[in-house]
Amino acid sequence: LFPDEYIHIGGDECFKGFWHKCPRCQARMKAENLKNEEELQSYFIHRMGDLLKSKGKKLVGWDEILEGGLAPDANVMSWRGMDGGIKSAKAGHHVIMTPTEHCYLDLYQGEPSVEPATYSMCRLKDSYSFNPVPEGVPAEMVLGGQGNVWGEAIPTFRHAEYMTWPRGWALAEVLWSGPAQTDWEKFRLRVERHFVRADQAGINYARSMNNAIVTPYLQDGVLEVELGSEIAETDIYYTFDNTDPDCFTPKYNKPLRIPKTASRLRVITYRDGKPVGKLITLTIKELEKRAESDKRTGHGNLTVELQAPNE
Structure with a gap:
């Protein structure tokens, strides 16, 4: 068998x-x-x-x-971070590195409110920053790495494609080429060219790298929101007045304080004068909930952490 x-x-x-x-x-x-x-x-x-x-x-x-x-x-596959693999390799066991924070492709890859429900976070940039051979570990003890697409919250093959690409491309590059030869900006441009090829082949994929990253936090007890993006050349526009943001509404340039009259924040990303990300709408109550959660758990800039659907 x-x-x-x-x-x-x-x-x-x-x-x-x-x-x-x-x-x-x-x-x-x-x-x-x-x-x-x-x-x-x-x-x-x-x-x-x-x-x-x-x-x-x-x-x-x-x-x-x-x-x-x-x-x-025994050969060890290290999924709960890198520590198990490091310990095993130093003890003379071959290891395969597959830590959740870089290699779990069933996790959110962007703003959870515009993604299919899952748990925790692994952005494209997280996968691309993966180094399967950590410092102090003999390279010959690391057999390689592995990306995982677990199926608990993936109902169709089409959605499996969405979760796999482009993070699978990121893991392929870092595992074949090694971190010393990686370049995020060049990779990002190659990804966009791969999107065209995927379209021609009828393959589904995620453009989540273009969405805004929304990080609410409490500053001296006051709710503030930091906006960001995985791609440096991205412009971010927002509104608090329930209208849809575009390139004529306020442009983000520093952390935002929530107006007293606001009920929701709306955010969209542009690049080269054109919208590239999904419209994100979050209520102030949801922002407060995330900020409180991050304060309790110490997640910092982690956007959100939820229970796995099978727990």
């Missing part, structure tokens, strides 16, 4: 509460002198590793397989 060298066994997000209540699991822990359920998982991973090795295969698992001790020949 599996002719290839590597077999991925998963091992992530394993809830151990049932093991704690399971008489057979507890008996196994006692027989094997295992201190806790983490060591029970490690015991299982070791057995899987030995089985695969006997068949001439190599085990790959998510970074949770580190918990309780890593099987000798």
Whole structure:
């Protein structure tokens, strides 16, 4: 069934509460002198590793397989940031770097209010800034990187394309060329040329990199809003009077204080005198909610963080 060298066994997000209540699991822990359920998982991973090795295969698992001790020949895919991969590589294990903040293509790629619902944030620029070989890690221990498009909130193949491109192009470039050879501005121009090719091929993609980034925050208890964009040459226009913004309405140049009479903020982006981003409309209550959330969680400039739809 599996002719290839590597077999991925998963091992992530394993809830151990049932093991704690399971008489057979507890008996196994006692027989094997295992201190806790983490060591029970490690015991299982070791057995899987030995089985695969006997068949001439190599085990790959998510970074949770580190918990309780890593099987000798295991290869680790690091998704909860880079730390698991760094720790594994320094311990002599090959790793594949796939951290959520750069490689999870099922996440928001721009302003959430104009994107299909998902959770957390991974912008095009986040994917393009990915360095799969962090400082202090031997390059030969990093087998590569991987972009992930998980399907919990992706109902159609057409939408899977939308989530994959252009972030997939960003990961392809940094993984093939390496961070030392990347150039965001040149890449951004290539992306726009790729949009034309995608149109001709009937491939769906996202233009979210052109949308404004809306960051509300509390300054001395007063709500302020910072507007930005992933692309430096972008002009941002806004209104507070419920009219649609265009290049004749106020142009953003410094953080905004909300007028007392305002009920919503509307924002649009222009480049070379033409609109390029989606019209974003956010109520003042929504801005206040985001600012309070960022204050509590310390997300800073993260636009929004929501629960995953399956949680």
